[in-house]
Amino acid sequence: MLVLLVLLTAAAVACGLLGSWQLDRAEVRGAQAAHEARDKILLAPPVAIGELLGAHETFAGELVGRRVTAVGQFTGEQLLVVGRAHDGQVGSLVLAELRVLDDGTGAGTGTGTGTVSPSDAPVLAVVRGWLPEGAEPPGVPSGDVSVTGYLQSGEAAGPGTGSGGALLPDGQTDSISMAQLAGRWGTPIYTGYVVQSDPAPESPMLQLDPPALPGSGFAWRNLMYAIQWWIFGGFALAIWIRSVRDEAREPAEPAL
Template sequence: MTDPEAPTTLWRAARRPRMLLLLLLLLGAAAVCGRLGAWQLDRAEVRGVRAEERHVAELVAADPVPLDDVLAPQTAFHGDMVGRKVAVTGAYDADGQLLVPGRAHDGVTGYLVLTPLRVTGGAAGDGAVLPVVRGWVASPDDADEPPAGDVDLVGYLQVSESAGSGVRDGRTDAISSPELLNVWGGPIWTGYLVVAASDPAQAPSVVLLDPPRSPGAGLNIQNLAYAAQWWIFGGFAVLLWWRLVRDEAAGRPPEAAATPADPPATPTPTEPAPH
């Protein structure tokens, strides 16, 4: 029976030839896993973009439904309502119009034009306030006065944002229904409308926006999960080598083979008794 290797330091164990060779093999496996993960991430982006383009096309082509059929004032806004195409009639309150700075459109940072709409003709929301994003402008000077009188709007729903720093000097950094309630009064919707069409029309200086997207849109979840799995496998390969180095440094256990048993004693022949 041979004695087990004596314990040593992790550094010495890691520099042993078999450990270095094993490290190279496992690093190669980890690199392959990392590359496959990056490929799956790229597929997640490509498939996600295609799916999002189809979804946006469906939203644009959809027929609008009355706002009251989807959401009533002071009621919870659910995630599946994002992007729903609705129709609503009301009158703008021009005195309550606000600008939302720091919002980008086609790579240019500008302002959203946010105007309260007093809804009319709706059984659930007659007289309630609907926050309306009428569009985007590059400069505050491009923000026009909203159309006077009753307007018929078609647009897309979006959930209210988290509270910001409040409303001051005709500006707000967040489209937050609770904050707007303190300024415009209520009852108020828990989401806002992104205008797609207006009758009467508004000034062309206010650029209409695309349908809003849900958080996380643009990535295919299945491919994203595959990418994470490959990266986890690569991490396991490195951790496996470290575990083997620790075992190597601690000394190998004795061989499992048992010591052969002593052979049985050969019986001594018995001499025949003399007659």
């Protein structure tokens, strides 16, 4: 019985260690896979926004981080999205209204076709960059511009912009809510916004880091292997416990 105990205990310990090793591999491989997937998305060449998203179309989660370009005109309307941290400092995002004249699909959304004027073109919210508190945002470029950046999903309305919430000064907001922007800037409007990755030269605005991408960063296959090893270790302990119980139930041999 003692030999059986030693063998089963060793087997249970070995299974536990192998399970822990597989769990560690699940985290390492998952993080590596997530990093590679992130680089694949963020380093991919930009595509025309119309190839991924149209005005009023539902914003899918897999669009976060995709690089796009849009051709249009800034209206001059800008908002400061207050309370946003960057490199440990609190400041504001500079959010501008862009009227998209060419979404890259050739579907007649731009002035090049002579069918849509800038005032009727769909609205795209563009985060131009980040400013420290107290800094004044620079003016937007005039005329037709090409904007390149990362897609990001809209946010829920913050307490400073909702009805009955705390009031903010004119020209400020605390969220990038597409519904509220539609009420301010009009429709049609894109359901996501663009974080500009090519800020104007000599601008006081700082470029933002690429957005965080959704995903678990976990290798589920290795996790299943870890669970299997732990189950095997549990079987070894169960066999030992049953052996002890069976031996306890056996009647003692009569003394001579």
